[in-house]
Amino acid sequence: MAELTNILHADLDAFFASVEQLDNPSLRGKPVVVGGSRHSRGVVSTCSYEARKFGIRSAMPAAQAYRLCPQAVFLPVNMPRYQEMSRQVFAILSRFSPIMEVLSIDEAFLDISGCSRLYGSAEEIGRLIKEQVYSELGLVISIGISYNKFLAKLASDMDKPDSLRIITESQAMEVLKPLPVSRIWGVGQKTEESLNKLGIKTIGDIQALPAGWLEARIGSAGRLFWELAHGIDQRALEPEQERKSLGREETFPEDINDTAYLEKLIAQFAAELCRKLRQAGLQTASVTIKLRYSDFKTITRSKTIYPCNSDMIVTQVAGELLHHAYNGKRPLRLFGLSLGHLSPAADLEQGNLFEPQSNADHKEIDLLMDEIRNRFGANAISRANLLPDKDTE
Numbered sequence: 538m539a540e541l542t543n544i545l546h547a548d549l550d551a552f553f554a555s556v557e558q559l560d561n562p563s564l565r566g567k568p569v570v571v572g573g574s575r576h577s578r579g580v581v582s583t584c585s586y587e588a589r590k591f592g593i594r595s596a597m598p599a600a601q602a603y604r605l606c607p608q609a610v611f612l613p614v615n616m617p618r619y620q621e622m623s624r625q626v627f628a629i630l631s632r633f634s635p636i637m638e639v640l641s642i643d644e645a646f647l648d649i650s651g652c653s654r655l656y657g658s659a660e661e662i663g664r665l666i667k668e669q670v671y672s673e674l675g676l677v678i679s680i681g682i683s684y685n686k687f688l689a690k691l692a693s694d695m696d697k698p699d700s701l702r703i704i705t706e707s708q709a710m711e712v713l714k715p716l717p718v719s720r721i722w723g724v725g726q727k728t729e730e731s732l733n734k735l736g737i738k739t740i741g742d743i744q745a746l747p748a749g750w751l752e753a754r755i756g757s758a759g760r761l762f763w764e765l766a767h768g769i770d771q772r773a774l775e776p777e778q779e780r781k782s783l784g785r786e787e788t789f790p791e792d793i794n795d796t797a798y799l800e801k802l803i804a805q806f807a808a809e810l811c812r813k814l815r816q817a818g819l820q821t822a823s824v825t826i827k828l829r830y831s832d833f834k835t836i837t838r839s840k841t842i843y844p845c846n847s848d849m850i851v852t853q854v855a856g857e858l859l860h861h862a863y864n865g866k867r868p869l870r871l872f873g874l875s876l877g878h879l880s881p882a883a884d885l886e887q888g889n890l891f892e893p894q895s896n897a898d899h900k901e902i903d904l905l906m907d908e909i910r911n912r913f914g915a916n917a918i919s920r921a922n923l924l925p926d927k928d929t930e
């Protein structure tokens with residue numbers, strides 16, 4: 538009986554740089570750096586494999602990349618073009634399975650359970666995807682296949698570029714054993730240092746521990762790391778249709794008609810929802826408010842916006858919708874805010890180049906606030922319009 542290999546992770550190789558090399562054949566075979574000019578403070582967004590030979594990496598300051606390889610071709614980020622290519626790649630992926638979770642502009646998970654009747658084994662499906670992406674779009678995509686998300690993503694990265702790697706359940710322990718703990722999902726630099734201090738350097742070191750040992754020392758994350766080290770990952774795919782919108786609503790204990798309170802609620806909901814968007818790497822292109830009156834009559838008002846995940850922009854748009862729809866007279870029993878038309882977000886650096894400057898400024902503030910909340914808890918910081926008034930407290 539064949540082992541289960543139903544989760545596929547697809548990840549384009551050096552995506553932005555590859556698109557540039559595709560569109561401009563004179564760049565092929567050359568070190569290409571996308572993002573930041575050589576004298577700017579910007580960082581490298583993506584670089585070609587030719588540039589990686591010089592030690593250039595994503596997120597490195599562009600000035601440093603220039604010192605490493607002055608002959609590299611530095612290009613600005615052309616996000617609309619990459620988004621157009623990204624859509625075509627996801628369209629190819631979705632031929633193979635309707636269950637797809639888009640992770641970012643250049644990677645996605647596919648659940649290929651039950652696809653083998655149509656397309657053959659998991660390996661054949663991987664090969665077909667690679668062939669179709671290359672022959673139709675000219676891009677190289679790496680594929681990892683396994684029985685869960687963690688291992689599928691790990692597999693696609695193991696033999697990059699142009700990889701097709703399968704990890705079965707019976708191989709998982711051996712494959713994981715020699716890898717550094719930083720390869721475990723959720724282990725960042727700080728956690729890696731703490732684990733190193735406990736004498737744990739490789740995933741094999743965790744495999745050798747009794748189940749509760751790590752949990753007793755570093756808390757519930759220890760349990761998760763122990764499971765991942767053993768190739769156990771229970772996370773389900775979150776397909777696109779389940780995330781096409783994101784919303785928050787509140788039914789009031791007593792009917793209200795206080796527009797100042799509704800404005801505060803908008804700011805609070807916008808902050809929560811946009812934070813979720815940023816954590817998921819998404820942006821929204823539509824803002825909807827919902828009002829339910831005391832007699833249960835319900836209205837919604839929507840506005841399409843330039844894609845963003847900024848608290849301030851969403852707050853502003855929702856506030857305008859409220860003022861057009863509601864005059865503060867009729868009592869309300871419920872208010873809701875939802876964000877629709879979600880799509881993978883461009884990151885901060887990339888965003889700077891093609892979005893209005895104010896949006897980029899908001900993003901920097903939002904990202905900083907996320908970082909503080911992640912470190913110190915959700916209530917550690919808020920924008921001034923979220924702070925309670927004297928008279929409401």
Ligand SMILES: [Mg+2]
Nearest residue numbers: 548549550643
């Ligand atoms: Mg990639």
